[in-house]
Amino acid sequence: MAKIEILVVEDSPTMRQLIVFALKRLKDVNVTEASDGVDGLKKLSNKQFDLMIADINMPIMDGLKLVSLVRQDPKYNNMPIIIVTTEGADEDRKRGLALGANAYLTKPVQTTQLLATVKELLKIP
Amino acid sequence: MAKDRTEEFLNTFKKTADFVKELLQENEKLRYQIAKLQEELKSYKEKGVGVDAHAQCIAKIAELESEKNEILNKIREVEAENKSFAEKYIEVEQENNNLANLYIASFQLHSTLNFKEVVQIIMEIVINLIGAEIFVLFLLDEKSNELTPVATEGIELTEVTNVKLGKGIIGKSAKTGENYFSDIIPMFETFNQEAPIACIPLKIKEHTIGVIAIYKLLVQKSTFNELDYELFTLLAGHAATALFSAKLYTESERKLSTIQGFIELLTK
Numbered sequence: 001m002a003k004i005e006i007l008v009v010e011d012s013p014t015m016r017q018l019i020v021f022a023l024k025r026l027k028d029v030n031v032t033e034a035s036d037g038v039d040g041l042k043k044l045s046n047k048q049f050d051l052m053i054a055d056i057n058m059p060i061m062d063g064l065k066l067v068s069l070v071r072q073d074p075k076y077n078n079m080p081i082i083i084v085t086t087e088g089a090d091e092d093r094k095r096g097l098a099l100g101a102n103a104y105l106t107k108p109v110q111t112t113q114l115l116a117t118v119k120e121l122l123k124i125p
Numbered sequence: 126m127a128k129d130r131t132e133e134f135l136n137t138f139k140k141t142a143d144f145v146k147e148l149l150q151e152n153e154k155l156r157y158q159i160a161k162l163q164e165e166l167k168s169y170k171e172k173g174v175g176v177d178a179h180a181q182c183i184a185k186i187a188e189l190e191s192e193k194n195e196i197l198n199k200i201r202e203v204e205a206e207n208k209s210f211a212e213k214y215i216e217v218e219q220e221n222n223n224l225a226n227l228y229i230a231s232f233q234l235h236s237t238l239n240f241k242e243v244v245q246i247i248m249e250i251v252i253n254l255i256g257a258e259i260f261v262l263f264l265l266d267e268k269s270n271e272l273t274p275v276a277t278e279g280i281e282l283t284e285v286t287n288v289k290l291g292k293g294i295i296g297k298s299a300k301t302g303e304n305y306f307s308d309i310i311p312m313f314e315t316f317n318q319e320a321p322i323a324c325i326p327l328k329i330k331e332h333t334i335g336v337i338a339i340y341k342l343l344v345q346k347s348t349f350n351e352l353d354y355e356l357f358t359l360l361a362g363h364a365a366t367a368l369f370s371a372k373l374y375t376e377s378e379r380k381l382s383t384i385q386g387f388i389e390l391l392t393k
Contacts, residue, residue, distance in 0.1 A: 012249045012252075012253055013233065013249070014229060014230065014246060014250055014253060014254070015249065015253040017229050017232070017233065018226060018229045018253075018254075021225055022222075022225070086252060086253070086256070086258070086343055088345030089344055106343070107252070107253050107256060107343070108253060108254050108256040108343075108346070110222065111222045111225065111226075112218055112219070112222060
C-alpha cells in the first residue's frame, strides 16, 4: 500500500520538528520538509503529495504566495492544504481560505487539533 | 284397547328405565371425574402448586426485577467507567502532546553551540510554542550589573534600553530569580518596557544569566495555560544552559584561533 505523502513547509526548525513529530504518529505517512515557499514548490514538483501544511510568515516566499501558486497547478487542484500560522486575525484567516487553503490553524497549535484536521481532510480513521 | 295401553305403558316404562340407567352411568362417570380431580388437586397441593403458585410467581417477578436493577446498575457503572477512561485518554493525550512540545523545545535548544542560533531557537519557542507576539530577551552583563536586550520580537531592538539589576519588574525578577506573571493580562495599547505581562529569569542553578520579558500575546491567545508554565520552567533552565554553553564555546573558539595565530607567528 502506498504511503500518504505530506509536505511540511515551515521556516522554523522547532515548529517543523513539532509538526513532523506529530504527523509520524499517523500510520503509513511519509513526511517531507521544506524551509520556505520556494523550497516547497521545488519539493512539490519532484513528487506527488497528498497534503500540504504551510506556515504564512516565511523568508523568500511566504505561505500565501505558495498556496496561490499551488492552486494554479492542475496537479494540485484538489490537494488539501492546511495553513498553520501565528496570524490569528479574521481577515488573515479569510484571505488564507480564499486563496485555496482547506483549513486554517493558529499557533500555538495543539497537535491533537492538527492531527484531527489532517485525518479529516485525508479521510483517514 | 287395553292391550295397546299396556304396551304404551311398558314402552314408557322401558324408556324411563333406560333414561335412569343412562343417568346412573353419567353419575358414575362424574363421580369418577370428581375422584380424579380430587386426586389431581391433592397431588398439586402436595407439590405446593395452587394458591401458593401465585405468591411464588410474585416472588419470582420481584427476584427478576431486582436482578434487572442490578444489571442496570452494572451497566451504569460500566458507562461511568467508560466515560472516566475516555476523559483519562484525553488527559493522557494532552500530556503526551505537552511532553512532545517540551522534548522538541529541549532538543532544539541543545542542538547547536552557535550563540546566534541558540538565541533564534529561544525566540522560535516563545513565538510558536508559547504564542507571544511582543517580547525581549535580555542577558545579564555581570560587569555592569545590567540586563542588556539581545533579541526582540514585535519591537525594534533599538526601542529597548538596558535594565539595572533589581530595578523594576524585570530587574527584580532577574535579581530574585523568580518568575513574574501579571495578575490580569491587560489590553495592549503601546509598548511600555516597564510593564511586561510575564518575566522568566534564565538561570543556571541559582545564577541568573538573563530574562525573557513578554509584553503581548498573539491575538488568538488570551492567557497562559498549563503547558506555558512547563515551557517557562524548561526555558528557565535549558535556555540558560544552552546560551551559556554557546557563549563559552564561541569565546573558546575565538581564543583558540588567537592562540593558533600567535603560535604560527612564533614558529615562523
